[in-house]
Amino acid sequence: MRAQILLITLLVLLPFPLFAQDEVVIPYKIKGYLEGIGNGKVYLYSYDKSKGLRVDSTRADNGDFVFSGVVLEPVLTYLLARSEYYSSAVSFKKQTPLQFFLENGYTFMIEGRYGTLDKAMVSGGLINADYKRYLNAIQLANGEKNVVESKLKNASDEDQLTLKKELKKANDKLFLQTIQFIKRNPNDLLSAWLIGNVVYKTSSMQVVEQCYNSLSAEVKQSAWGKKLYTQLYAYKTMQKGTMAPDFARKGVDGKDVYLSGFRGKYVLLNFWTSWCVTSRKDNIMLNNLVEQYSDKNLQLINVSLDKNLDNWVNAIRSDKLLGANVNAFFKDKEGKLAASYNVRTLPLQVLIGPDGKIIGRYNSAENLHKSLDSVLK
Template sequence: MKYLHLKCLILLANLFIAAILPTLVLAQGYPFIIKAKINPQKKQSKVMLWYPDPANVSGVKDSAEVKNGEFEFRGNIKFPGKAILYTMPDYNDLELFIESGTILIQSSDSLANAVVTAGPLNKDFAKLQKMLAPVNKKRTEIYTDYSKALRALPENADKKVFEESWEQKKEWARSERKKIYQDFITRMPNSLVSIEAIQSSGGFTPDFKELTTLFESLTESVRNSPSGKEYQKVLSKLSQTSIGTLAPNFTQKDTTGKLVSLTDFRGKYVFLDFWASWCGPCRAEHPALVKTFNEFSNQNFTIIGVSLDQLKTRDAWLKAIVKDGLTWTQLSDLQGWSNEASTLYNVQFIPKNYLIGPDGVIIAIDLKPESLKEKLGQLLPK
């Protein structure tokens, strides 16, 4: 479970930075050195590093051997940004900001408990982490207790009631974290770290107007910095895929190689669903989504699936479609997270979906299958 959690953490951080830095190219980079020393008794053999690169949506991935608890990285980042380190085989992780200069990491224990000594960005990031620590601890407890309760749930139990009761606790943690992010932004309007805090405060369902207001509260120097200008592009893209806007059109191939456009379905209610064969949460929703599709498919409603699979996982994508019984239109350019449609819609996590009206206007975002069924029941004739 810890490994899976780490993979999600890495993915979320990866997608956040990639969203902020899609096209920026700087003439001058930021040379950095990371020097670390952790407890050699932990017997770590390798450490992995990920940091952003504006020329590569997947960022830069690097690795180093750990010898006697010590390791080192040298590089030149094109843009200061949040990075993730994790050791193997224990997958303890550490978040930090890569900025110009030497970054020292020390721990008498594991990497997760290390102290980072570096420049102003890491000092500001440390303040944010300290503010988040209490609610993060509580959130971990909530998810740990949820997992235990889910494993102990009787087969005949009402899972809907169970999930709703735990969702209230999860929502409390999300709400508290959001308050802390916004408090940090208010206290630190002159810090580039506040841009990340804005992104994080938006969570999985960001509100364009809310994030714009937060961004405008930052100092002029931060807003006009390279990262500030790039985040303005993110906000612009978000404004184009918000409720009430015309859904951006795109064209991709279906499973037979036929080109299909979103506008081909104008006149119908369309549920645009971003997923992938390797996405567990996506596929867990498919049984309920299939039921909803079968119930409403003859009432001016359809689904378009857009997969973030890659060329190398094409067979897995096709097998998943058959296994999960997905009989609606399936599209993909097999470019993974660089999928043209997902980039157009600024998709930072999956599952991600948009309910689009017959006029092509977005009317809802991030609906669970049950909520989709309820919404369609309101929109379509009985």
């Protein structure tokens, strides 16, 4: 199954620091009470694009708990709790987490009960107020989607086809209401987040650009707004016939790899990861293609998005990858190389001509093969 680069998995958007070096940052604070957890533990999960998954925890005192900290930018956060009365790991994992946005400088009040964390009351922060309005706006469509998804779990093979059509209609309705919310609320920072984490994942870049253009100038200058601009710019520079962004990276063998150093050759960029099954299958096909076109002046550069360098190196050895091998995150926590090529899904191959211009982008080695036959004939 093709790996999607998404919100908490891999939506590649460059992080922009929000704080100047001399700026005083006021930490956020969370004060909460959860009935039914006693002296259990409370957990906060969030995703930092430069550090990965972040987990914070604290011990409750008869249900009361406190968190404090600083975030690089407003971030969607998930809260879970482990009750001292229900120690089963199964009951812990079955919980639906509470979702809310953390922002520096605000105190957040949370009140709820164990077992129904997703229904807990949250107050505090500008974005959470907008988020509540958004959830209210999509409540009916979201409810329809949940009902159909529930029916699908126990549906017969005969009923599944009908229910899947109903689910598509519900998702289309939900998507349309999200677009309407964005365009009706151009001054909301949440609108930029929705574009990057809902519209971006499920629609074309043309729709993303339309939504971005509807944002106010102030929201466009926010960290989330700047990320969207970066992605749109990368998309526009990735079209057929445009110059491929140059880069320089250390190869796995320690040698420097410059894209411009291969000018005069056809260059094939292969974006992949060790954990993507489809990528690993494509690696085998790409090795075969390199050997097949060995007399056609073709250079393969494999660009891994692995953050674990040991997994990356082991996968290279296992797949016996030909060509140059570089890592997008080696000495670059932001992964600018992947962002500059607008990597949205894996695997991805980009074919570049001898003149340094992009010939095409492909989401499988099989599709690439058909293009190579015509280009390198």
